[in-house]
Amino acid sequence: MPAADLSTDPATELAPRILAGERRALARAITLVESGRADHRAQAARLLDAVKVSGRQALRIGLSGTPGVGKSTFVEAFGMMLVSQGLKVAVLAVDPSSARSGGSILGDKTRMERLSREPAAFIRPSPSQAQLGGVARRTREAVSLCEAAGFDVVLIETVGVGQSETLVAEMTDLFILLMAPAGGDELQGVKRGIMEMADMILVNKADGDLKPAAMRTVADYAGALHLLRRRPQDPDGFPKALPVSALEAAGLAKAWDEMRTLADWRRAEGHFDRRRAEQARHWFETEVREGLLARLGADPEIKALMARLGGAVAAGETAPAAAAAEALAALGA
Numbered sequence: 537m538p539a540a541d542l543s544t545d546p547a548t549e550l551a552p553r554i555l556a557g558e559r560r561a562l563a564r565a566i567t568l569v570e571s572g573r574a575d576h577r578a579q580a581a582r583l584l585d586a587v588k589v590s591g592r593q594a595l596r597i598g599l600s601g602t603p604g605v606g607k608s609t610f611v612e613a614f615g616m617m618l619v620s621q622g623l624k625v626a627v628l629a630v631d632p633s634s635a636r637s638g639g640s641i642l643g644d645k646t647r648m649e650r651l652s653r654e655p656a657a658f659i660r661p662s663p664s665q666a667q668l669g670g671v672a673r674r675t676r677e678a679v680s681l682c683e684a685a686g687f688d689v690v691l692i693e694t695v696g697v698g699q700s701e702t703l704v705a706e707m708t709d710l711f712i713l714l715m716a717p718a719g720g721d722e723l724q725g726v727k728r729g730i731m732e733m734a735d736m737i738l739v740n741k742a743d744g745d746l747k748p749a750a751m752r753t754v755a756d757y758a759g760a761l762h763l764l765r766r767r768p769q770d771p772d773g774f775p776k777a778l779p780v781s782a783l784e785a786a787g788l789a790k791a792w793d794e795m796r797t798l799a800d801w802r803r804a805e806g807h808f809d810r811r812r813a814e815q816a817r818h819w820f821e822t823e824v825r826e827g828l829l830a831r832l833g834a835d836p837e838i839k840a841l842m843a844r845l846g847g848a849v850a851a852g853e854t855a856p857a858a859a860a861a862e863a864l865a866a867l868g869a
Contacts, residue, residue, distance in 0.1 A: 554685050565583060592684055595690070610780070612650060625654075625656065709808065710736070736794060737758075740781065755777075
């Protein structure tokens with residue numbers, strides 16, 4: 537991936553090209569927003585403001601699931617189906633990063649070979665950068681850039697299932713949980729919080745010898761969904777559990793129809809816009825918190841204070857609450 541060209545202001549150099557749907561400019565812009573450098577962050581902010589004028593909105597779909605369930609295979613098959621319907625599809629695949637080096641596998645383009653060759657598709661693997669739940673900090677900004685570039689659907693494929701999948705729900709319109717055919721023990725192992733967040737559960741690998749087990753699993757999950765969750769933004773019959781086969785491309789059209797039905801109902805009822813407004817506020821507050829923490833970490837006096845107090849807590853000389861109170865007092869909080 538080429539580095540972002542910072543010789544000119546991206547708001548003037550990249551923004552018009554993104555709005556025109558230029559893929560190379562989009563890739564360079566995402567490289568820019570993923571950078572942690574202060575000057576890059578300032579340029580990224582100007583770029584995001586510049587492309588906001590487009591007012592374009594894509595359907596944002598978060599997709600998660602247990603390892604080995606076939607997320608990448610499903611995303612490719614689902615994306616190919618959407619492209620065949622004349623839609624432009626962006627895939628933001630968040631890969632696991634090394635906690636030490638920050639490096640990541642970034643293998644999604646290899647796993648989605650057919651989709652990566654489609655002119656109407658854009659696949660961007662992003663390292664999770666050790667973010668909780670595997671959601672890259674700047675994924676939401678990448679989503680905004682993809683919308684400005686004219687993509688109709690943005691799929692966010694996350695790393696596995698974890699308690700922080702709330703982060704996915706905070707940046708998407710629909711949260712889809714992909715599961716494999718399983719028995720009662722596996723169903724019991726799925727965390728309640730994940731089930732409560734899911735707008736739809738798709739049981740993959742509903743083909744061949746696994747098809748009967750998949751149908752039983754669909755029934756189990758459907759019952760669990762209706763017991764665990766009822767929200768005002770759910771029309772009658774939702775949330776749903778459906779069988780799909782990414783291998784045979786079976787059930788994908790039905791799943792897409794149900795996703796559109798749910799999204800259209802939420803738009804008509806006003807839930808869609810309210811949810812997006814809540815998400816924007818949430819990410820604004822998150823940015824402020826992370827910015828404050830970054831400033832605190834960059835202050836040498838505060839770093840020394842934190843190191844001293846942390847050492848005292850570790851040695852048992854000071855209680856954690858007392859040390860925290862001293863640190864906050866030094867900050868004037």
